[in-house]
Amino acid sequence: MKAVIYHAFSHKEAKDHDVQELGTQRAEAFVRAFLKQSIPHMSQQDCESHLQRKAVILEYFTRLKPKPRPKKKSKGLSAKQRRELRLFDIKPEQQRYSLFLPLHELWKQYIRDLCNGLKPDTQPQMIQAKLLKADLHGAVISVTKSKCPSYVGVTGILLQETKHVFKIITKEDHLKVIPKQNCVFTIEIDDFISYIYGSKFQLRASERSAKKFKAKGTIDL
């Protein structure tokens, strides 16, 4: 106990601090009496064992962090979500023919570049082959034949091409939605007139670039 709680003053320390020097036995008796008075419910043995207990210093405890879930790679919007959000729908106030004339000029420039200048001696087959893979957005397109007579004669700038439909804006600022099925369309580029048979053209604009067209004999509306 002496070693745990206290140690006796040496003769020199007692002299320096002007402390009355007690005998070892008296000092120990005093400490025991003091502890018994302070902690009456504890026995002497328990008290000594309690005082002799050494604190165990634990190492720094790192809390295990929950593993971060791998971020899901966003795959973009689905076709259904696009329809619901109306991402590709042209608002009525933007349906003005004059707004899309620069687009038509850009398209003409693109076609000339694609067909190497559209010279008069250019083979029509080559132009037709290029037009099959070309983009038609911005072209001036007109309906020449159709099973539905009300579609015939509609002319305008092609704004959107989907799998089954051409969306054309006319000079009267009307957005016409014309199905490809059972219609023949005409595209005129610098005196070259090309016919598009809609029934054979029922592909998405993006799919047409990879599609190989086969020459088939029968063409029917």
Added chain:
Amino acid sequence: MAGQVKDREAFQRLNFLYQAAHCVLSQNPENQALARFYCHTEKTIAKRLVLRQDPSVKRTLCRDCSSLLIPGLTCTQRQRRRKGQRWTVQTCLTCQRSQRFLNDPKHLLWGDRPEAQLENQADFKPSEPLPNIADLSKENVQTQALNTTE
């Protein structure tokens, strides 16, 4: 002059669609739907024909809704600081998707590095001449013959 490019027509088409989207937006900034449609078509064609577009083009298209990202019009652009680095944060105003790009003036894309160019790449020359296969086969035959005689 550059050599003949494979899928030249397809690249011309992608170029046209990208320009068309810009043209439509410059005429009427409200007409974002049509620009989005053209950009979506462009992305689909590139994916279908497996064509690699330049990163500068891809960064101007939203990866979710295919909008043409023009700061102040279809997206917001902010400079952020994090971990002692500056980042450009681009947020699409249609779908709220954000993209972060590190502002590092020293950074070079792989395509812009000189070693990426084919003519700058050193031809592979092995340090030691490769052994003749015919000689090796002869040696093997001799060792087998020795083993059988023993």
